[in-house]
Amino acid sequence: MMEITEGSHAVAEAVRLCRPQVVSAYPITPQTHIVEALADFVANGQLDAEYITVENELSALSACVGASAAGSRTYSATTSQGLMLMAEVVFNAAGMRLPIIMSIANRALGAPLSIWNDMQDSISLRDSGWLQFYAEDNQEATDLHLLAFKVAEDNSIQLPAFVCFDGFILSHTYEPVDMLTQEDVDKYLPKFNPAERLDAADPISFGMYATPEYYLEFRYEMDQAQKRAKDVIAKAGKEFGEMFGRDYSALIEGYRLEDADTAIVAMGSICGTVKDAIDEMRTAGMKVGLLKIRVFRPFPAEEIAKMLSHVKRVAVLDKNISLGAKGATAMEVRDALYGSAIPVKGYVLGLGGRDVRKRDIKEIVAFSEKGPNDQFYGLRKELI
Amino acid sequence: MRELRIHGRGGQGSVTAAELIAVAAFEGGVFAQAFPAFGVERRGAPVQAFVRLDNKKIRLRSQVYEPDYIIVQDSTLIKDVNVFMGVKKGGIVIVNTEKKPDYVIPEGVKLITIDATSIALKAIGLPITNTSLMGAFAAATGEIQFFALEKALNHRFPKELASKNIAAARIAFDIVKGAA
Numbered sequence: 012m013m014e015i016t017e018g019s020h021a022v023a024e025a026v027r028l029c030r031p032q033v034v035s036a037y038p039i040t041p042q043t044h045i046v047e048a049l050a051d052f053v054a055n056g057q058l059d060a061e062y063i064t065v066e067n068e069l070s071a072l073s074a075c076v077g078a079s080a081a082g083s084r085t086y087s088a089t090t091s092q093g094l095m096l097m098a099e100v101v102f103n104a105a106g107m108r109l110p111i112i113m114s115i116a117n118r119a120l121g122a123p124l125s126i127w128n129d130m131q132d133s134i135s136l137r138d139s140g141w142l143q144f145y146a147e148d149n150q151e152a153t154d155l156h157l158l159a160f161k162v163a164e165d166n167s168i169q170l171p172a173f174v175c176f177d178g179f180i181l182s183h184t185y186e187p188v189d190m191l192t193q194e195d196v197d198k199y200l201p202k203f204n205p206a207e208r209l210d211a212a213d214p215i216s217f218g219m220y221a222t223p224e225y226y227l228e229f230r231y232e233m234d235q236a237q238k239r240a241k242d243v244i245a246k247a248g249k250e251f252g253e254m255f256g257r258d259y260s261a262l263i264e265g266y267r268l269e270d271a272d273t274a275i276v277a278m279g280s281i282c283g284t285v286k287d288a289i290d291e292m293r294t295a296g297m298k299v300g301l302l303k304i305r306v307f308r309p310f311p312a313e314e315i316a317k318m319l320s321h322v323k324r325v326a327v328l329d330k331n332i333s334l335g336a337k338g339a340t341a342m343e344v345r346d347a348l349y350g351s352a353i354p355v356k357g358y359v360l361g362l363g364g365r366d367v368r369k370r371d372i373k374e375i376v377a378f379s380e381k382g383p384n385d386q387f388y389g390l391r392k393e394l395i
Numbered sequence: 396m397r398e399l400r401i402h403g404r405g406g407q408g409s410v411t412a413a414e415l416i417a418v419a420a421f422e423g424g425v426f427a428q429a430f431p432a433f434g435v436e437r438r439g440a441p442v443q444a445f446v447r448l449d450n451k452k453i454r455l456r457s458q459v460y461e462p463d464y465i466i467v468q469d470s471t472l473i474k475d476v477n478v479f480m481g482v483k484k485g486g487i488v489i490v491n492t493e494k495k496p497d498y499v500i501p502e503g504v505k506l507i508t509i510d511a512t513s514i515a516l517k518a519i520g521l522p523i524t525n526t527s528l529m530g531a532f533a534a535a536t537g538e539i540q541f542f543a544l545e546k547a548l549n550h551r552f553p554k555e556l557a558s559k560n561i562a563a564a565r566i567a568f569d570i571v572k573g574a575a
Contacts, residue, residue, distance in 0.1 A: 015421040017414070126433070148454070180456050183410075184430040185417045283454030368457040 014190050018149040018181040021188045022088075022114055022174075023048035025153040027058045028196040029160050031086040031112075032203075033078035035063035035071045039093040040126050041178035042116040046088055068093040072100040072111070079109035079171075080217045082208030084160070087111065090178055091118035094132045098139075104171045105140025105233065107217040110163035110205075111171040112156065113141075116178040117279070117330075119363040127364020128178045130279065134307075134331040134339045140233045142172035142240055143308040145278040149188050151259075151305070152176035154251065157191070157199055158259050161247040166206045168240050170233065177280040179364070191255060199254055237309040244306060262311035265318055267293060268300030273376055274319050276344050277328040278304045281367055285328070288372035299376055304340065312347035319348060325355040326379035332359045337385045357385040365389060397538065398459045399446040402478045403468035406438035408525035412466070413444035415547045416529060420448050422543035428453045441476050448538060464536055466528050467491060468511075473498050489531050491524050507535050507574075509567055518563035519556075530564030534571035541568055 016024075023045045026034075034053070036046040052058035061083075063074045068089050079085040089097065094115060104111050115133045119125035133143060144159055146152035152174070159172040176182060207215060221229055245260045252258025266286050268274060277285055282303045292299045302318055304311065319325060325348070329338020336342065341357025348355055356379050361367045367389075375388060399416065403409030410431040417429035428447040434440050445459040461481040470492035472478055482488060484503035490496070491511040500506045511527035519526075526548065533539045544564060549557045 015418050015427060177456075179433070180430070184428060185414045186428045186453065187421060187426060280456045284456045287455045366458050368460070369455070 012190055013187045015185055015187045017044060018152055018176065018184050018186075019044035019116070020048055021149050021153045021190065022156065022176070022182075023052070024190060025156045026086055026112075026114070027052050028191060028193055029086075029112075029156060029200055030058075030084065030196075031060050032083035033061045033063065033075065033085045034087065035065055035074035035078070035085075036087045036089065037065055037068045037071045037093060039068070039090055041118060041128075041182045042088050042090045042093070042114065044182065045114055045116070049086075068096040069100060072097040072104065072113075075111045076100060076104050076107065076109060079104070079111050080107065080209045082203070082205055084164070084203040085109070085111045086113070088114035088116070090116045091120055091126075091132045094136065095120065098136065101136055101139045101141065103218055106229065108169040108233075108236075109171055109217070110160075110169055110203075112159050112163060113171065113173055114156070115173045115175040116182040117175050118178040125363040126178075128180050129330040129362045129364070130175065130177075131331045131362070133173050133175045136173075137308060137339060140170055140237070141308065142168075142170055142237070142306070144172065144174045144306055145304065146174070146176040146181065147280060147282045147303060147305075149176070149181055149184065149186055150257070152181055153188055153190070154255070154257055154259065155305075157196060158244070158247055158251055161200055162240055162243050164203050164205070165243050165247075168236050168243055169206070170236050170240065175279070180280045189255075195255065199251065240309050241311065259305070261314075262304070262306035262309075263314050263318060264303045264305060266301040266303065268302060268318065268322075270298060271300030272298040272323045273379055274300055274302050274322040274325045275328060275372065275376070276302045276304065276315070276325060276340060278307060278340060279330065281328060281330070281361065284367060284369060285372050288369040291369065292373060292376065297376070307340075310343055310347075312343070315344060315347045316351070319353060320351070322353060324379050325353055326375050327355060327357045328361075328375070329357060329359050330361045332362070332387075341385060356382070358388040359386070360388040396447055396449040396453065396455075397463045398461070399448075399464040399466065399532075400459045400462040401444045401446075401466045401468065402472050402476060403442050403444070403525075404438070404472070405440045405442050407442070407468045408523055409442050409444040409468055411551070412468075412525035412529055413446050415544070415551060416446050416532065416539060417448075418547040418550070419529075419533075419539040419543035420446070422546055423540055425449070425538075426451060426453055432458055441472060462486065464532065464538075465489070466532060468524050468528060470494070479504070487535050489528060489535060491528060507531065507571060509570060511567060514566045515563050518566060519559045526560040527563045527567040530567035531571045533564075534568045541565070
């Protein structure tokens with residue numbers, strides 16, 4: 012049923028319907044509304060889960076690790092500094108192959124302190140082994156949680172996942188969302204039944220010491236699971252489409268890209284603004300299209316190379332910067348197109364909540380034809 | 396697409412007003428989007444909130460720069476912030492004030508002043524002006540129906556508080572309707 016609600020509440024409701032058995036999280040702007048809502052659900056009896064209150068994010072994810080290893084469906088949510096405080100456990104959760112789902116209301120990292128949106132937080136943990144989904148709107152932010160649980164808990168994957176959506180821009184936005192029912196979700200998402208779990212009657216260990224004779228193979232297995240996730244996402248995304256009418260089988264999506272000369276590549280809520288800008292540019296006779304990345308880990312390199320094979324140029328938008336190098340998406344798109352003659356230019360923009368307008372997208376398209384290579388877009392020169 | 400920008404100070408309920416206008420518009424079958432632009436999250440600091448209304452799905456995520464409608468919850472903001480920036484010709488500006496305007500409104504824009512503070516003090520007993528201004532917005536623009544606003548308020552607030560706020564919205568609605 013279509014309802015108008017805040018992004019955070021839509022996400023909290025979706026998580027409730029997924030029936031997590033253990034939730035542990037620590038409030039942090041702009042994620043707070045999600046965990047407040049979940050705490051309410053548990054207190055009201057609307058969610059039969061253990062809500063573990065903790066003193067910080069490091070403890071929150073540590074509690075999730077224990078719960079997940081014991082065989083519980085486990086959920087957390089955080090952003091920005093909170094995610095950085097978790098970082099050690101983020102890597103451990105993936106290495107222990109624990110399918111914890113965590114919402115990230117994307118926010119910039121300090122210093123300087125910023126509560127506003129960019130994607131530096133989750134992108135900075137791209138090497139951790141977690142699957143990474145990025146939502147364009149609150150419908151996707153909601154739906155991707157179901158998909159994430161289904162894929163992460165698949166016994167051929169067993170990796171945790173971030174479901175990322177832009178802080179404030181989506182988390183605090185009221186807009187209509189088609190909310191699924193408990194019956195729908197129960198049909199889609201089976202009970203969590205891990206291949207291995209902690210059991211006092213049949214003791215095993217998670218996160219063992221791996222000597223140099225073993226460690227490399229552990230990492231290889233994780234990488235293989237990431238790669239297998241492409242097919243599992245395709246299958247689970249198709250099933251979602253068959254059941255609810257929204258197909259998430261593709262890791263990337265094209266918008267007016269079939270005959271485009273210029274392709275913009277982007278992730279997250281900015282894709283909506285890009286689509287509106289593209290419609291206006293198309294009306295003006297410009298052949299511009301969008302390639303939206305919905306899944307950043309596993310990275311859909313082959314799919315991107317195929318979808319961009321006909322374009323004359325690519326402009327990649329990054330709300331993150333690997334300082335001293337470039338935006339993460341630009342690097343990986345260029346890597347995906349290695350061997351082709353298609354020029355890829357990267358634009359770092361929107362950091363720390365700097366607003367991105369349609370006219371910015373149009374200017375970037377113009378720059379991609381004749382401007383300099385990789386650059387920060389929209390710098391206030393008077394401040395430098 | 397029609398766009399509204401609300402200017403207020405932290406604590407005045409600008410974000411709630413944007414949300415409830417979106418909820419009321421959705422009730423009327425319109426696709427609506429409401430979102431805040433926080434500066435520093437403190438009481439008294441200037442705050443903006445935005446609403447977009449359209450007959451189709453809204454994808455645009457930037458802030459509102461060329462609004463059709465503007466609501467100013469606190470007229471003391473006018474000397475600090477360019478609250479009228481970008482307003483479209485034919486647009487409507489609603490200012491909460493008991494005074495005659497001593498500021499210049501852009502050409503071709505309709506100004507509606509309403510003493511929402513007095514209305515709120517009378518109806519709610521607190522100087523919380525957002526619900527009165529929502530009533531004024533409904534009357535001035537026709538973008539939301541009063542019954543939809545009533546429903547949105549009933550859904551958001553406990554019964555007694557909702558009725559007081561509906562009363563405030565009704566007074567403002569009738570004043571603006573009567574003046575039209």
